[in-house]
Each structure stands twice: as structure tokens, then as C-alpha cells.
Amino acid sequence: MNKQLILKELQQIINPEHILIDEYLKNHTYTKLGGKADFFVTPANIEEVQELIRYANKTEIPFTLLGNGSNVIVRDGGIRGIVLSLKRFLNIRREGNKVVAESGARIIDASRFALSEKLTGLEFACGIPGTVGGALYMNAGAYGGEVKDCLESALVVDSTGDVHQLAAADFDLDYRTSNIAEKGYIVLEATFFLEAGEYDDIKAIMDDLTYKRESKQPLEYPSCGSVFKRPPGYFAGKLIQDSDLQGKGIGGAEVSTKHAGFIVNKSNATATEYISVIEMVQKTVKAKFDVELEREVRILGEDEILTDTK
Numbered sequence: 617m618n619k620q621l622i623l624k625e626l627q628q629i630i631n632p633e634h635i636l637i638d639e640y641l642k643n644h645t646y647t648k649l650g651g652k653a654d655f656f657v658t659p660a661n662i663e664e665v666q667e668l669i670r671y672a673n674k675t676e677i678p679f680t681l682l683g684n685g686s687n688v689i690v691r692d693g694g695i696r697g698i699v700l701s702l703k704r705f706l707n708i709r710r711e712g713n714k715v716v717a718e719s720g721a722r723i724i725d726a727s728r729f730a731l732s733e734k735l736t737g738l739e740f741a742c743g744i745p746g747t748v749g750g751a752l753y754m755n756a757g758a759y760g761g762e763v764k765d766c767l768e769s770a771l772v773v774d775s776t777g778d779v780h781q782l783a784a785a786d787f788d789l790d791y792r793t794s795n796i797a798e799k800g801y802i803v804l805e806a807t808f809f810l811e812a813g814e815y816d817d818i819k820a821i822m823d824d825l826t827y828k829r830e831s832k833q834p835l836e837y838p839s840c841g842s843v844f845k846r847p848p849g850y851f852a853g854k855l856i857q858d859s860d861l862q863g864k865g866i867g868g869a870e871v872s873t874k875h876a877g878f879i880v881n882k883s884n885a886t887a888t889e890y891i892s893v894i895e896m897v898q899k900t901v902k903a904k905f906d907v908e909l910e911r912e913v914r915i916l917g918e919d920e921i922l923t924d925t926k
């Protein structure tokens with residue numbers, strides 16, 4: 617990979633200010649883990665995203681999309697090629713009883729915006745730290761609500777760089793999953809259908825959910841939230857708790873003593889340590905209860921840089 621050449625070509629597409637080279641991804645993930653991205657780019661508009669996709673396709677440079685990094689673990693060797701962040705796509709607006717949010721906006725902010733507009737339906741999202749795009753990708757949800765319940769449609773770019781407005785049903789949303797990876801879509805904007813409500817009622821629900829979250833989750837440490845999906849018929853946290861794994865760790869990563877479903881980066885863990893704790897939990901729960909814990913969190917990147925990519 618000729619980095620200088622790629623940089624020059626990227627600078628034809630995006631303002632050089634918005635291209636970071638060898639950027640540590642630990643600066644962009646909730647676990648505070650992750651080696652460097654060769655190029656970390658933050659396009660300003662849809663046209664730049666389209667051009668980037670077409671450039672990556674033409675040159676076969678690997679291309680990875682990152683939201684708020686709240687549901688990914690990036691390995692210590694980082695990510696080769698281009699890491700795209702839509703963190704400049706932040707606009708949130710009202711259209712009738714709908715909220716239209718650009719994909720880089722936090723879904724927490726979409727939820728707060730709905731409150732300010734006295735619209736009900738997005739309260740469940742008031743503590744989910746992902747972007748709107750990441751929330752759609754994961755069909756994020758909490759306390760009985762999920763994106764699927766209120767998504768009307770979304771604007772996406774496909775893997776060839778073409779833009780489409782798709783209906784919610786086109787994303788096959790299901791428990792913490794969608795078809796977005798398989799289809800290769802990049803979500804640009806999502807439209808949520810909501811209903812008129814009372815400010816105080818909406819706020820009361822959000823305050824209650826925030827209290828529940830803050831009292832139960834170890835938000836004082838970096839983590840990726842619940843690491844595992846809920847196995848049919850069980851609760852992952854309970855299985856982990858009953859396996860006596862809370863407080864057990866490897867290096868700087870350990871199973872939270874506050875919430876067994878969380879693994880926290882307690883003191884400068886490496887991604888290798890964090891992933892080893894995940895594997896330890898899966899093995900122990902399997903041996904004790906014969907239940908397979910499926911990861912909710914995605915693992916990206918390489919264990920180590922094998923070649924000099926400069």
C-alpha cells in the first residue's frame with residue numbers, strides 16, 4: 617500500500633483537514649481499545665461518501681465504516697485501509713410527526729430532540745450511546761423498545777455508490793440485527809414515525825430509563841455495553857453471574873462487578889485482553905450451563921500489523 621499516493625488521491629475527494637493518517641481508533645471507540653487506522657476520513661456530504669466508495673472499489677482499498685464505536689472492539693493492530701466516520705452528518709429535523717436524523721447524530725440526541733418537539737416513541741433510545749446509523753444497523757433497543765418499532769425509512773448509499781430511499785421493511789430488522797452488512801449499505805439518514813405526546817410524560821419515561829441505566833450499568837468504565845445477545849430462554853448476565861465470573865479478568869479487562877453482561881476496560885487493557893475475557897466467559901458458560909453465548913459486539917481489525925504499510 618503506497619500511503620502517500622493514496623493520501624494524494626483521497627485529498628482530491630475530501631478536504632485534507634478531514635483525513636487523519638495513522639489515527640488511533642482507541643480515540644473513537646467506547647472500550648478505548650484499538651490500534652491505528654491507516655486513514656480515518658470524515659466526509660462532509662453525500663457526494664463525498666459516494667466518491668469515496670467508488671474510489672475504494674476502483675483501487676480495492678479496504679473500507680470500514682465506524683459509527684460511535686459503542687458496539688465494536690477494534691483489535692490492537694488497527695484497521696487497514698480507509699475507516700469512514702459520518703460524524704459530520706449531524707442534522708436532526710422535524711417533518712410533521714416524524715423525526716429525520718442524519719446517521720452520524722447520536723440516537724440519544726434524536727431522542728432528546730423528539731422530547732423537545734413533544735413527540736413520543738423514541739424514549740427507549742435515550743441512553744443508547746450509538747449513532748443513528750449504528751442503531752439502525754444493530755436494530756438497537758432497550759427497555760421494551762427498538763428501532764424497528766418506529767423506523768419508517770432510511771436513505772442509504774449502496775456498495776456501488778448509488779443512493780436509495782428504502783422502507784423499514786427492506787432492512788430485515790430483528791433482535792439486534794439487520795441486513796445492512798450483507799447488503800453493504802451505508803445509512804445516511806433515518807426517518808422515525810412518532811406521535812404527539814405530552815412533554816412531561818415523555819420526560820418522565822426518559823428520566824426513569826436513565827435512572828435504571830445509571831444504577832445498573834458500570835458507566836464509569838469504558839465498555840461496549842452488553843457483550844452478548846440474550847440467548848433464547850436465558851439472560852446472558854444471569855448465566856455469567858451464576859458462573860462466578862464477575863470481577864474475573866485478564867490484564868486490564870474484567871467482567872463488571874456491577875453488571876455481569878458488561879466487560880469493562882478497567883485499567884489500560886489491550887484489545888487482546890478484552891477479547892480473551894469474552895472467550896473465557898463463553899467457554900465457562902458453555903461448560904457450566906451448555907449455553908452458547910453469541911456476541912452482540914462486532915470485532916474489527918487485525919491483531920498486529922504484519923507488514924510495514926508506510
Ligand SMILES: Cc1cc2nc3c(=O)[nH]c(=O)nc-3n(C[C@H](O)[C@H](O)[C@H](O)COP(=O)(O)OP(=O)(O)OC[C@H]3O[C@@H](n4cnc5c(N)ncnc54)[C@H](O)[C@@H]3O)c2cc1C
Nearest residue numbers: 683684685686687746747749750751756757758803840841
Ligand atoms: C454503555 C453502553 C450501553 C449500551 N446500551 C445499549 C442498549 O441499551 N441497547 C442497544 O441496543 N445497544 C446498546 N449499546 C450498544 C451500542 O450503543 C449500539 O449497538 C449502537 O447501535 C451502536 O452504534 P454505533 O454508532 O456506536 O456503532 P458502531 O459500534 O460504531 O458500529 C456498529 C456497526 O454498525 C455499523 N454502522 C455504524 N454506522 C453505520 C451507518 N451509518 N451505516 C451502516 N452501518 C453503520 C458499523 O459498520 C458496525 O458494523 C450500548 C453500548 C454501550 C457502550
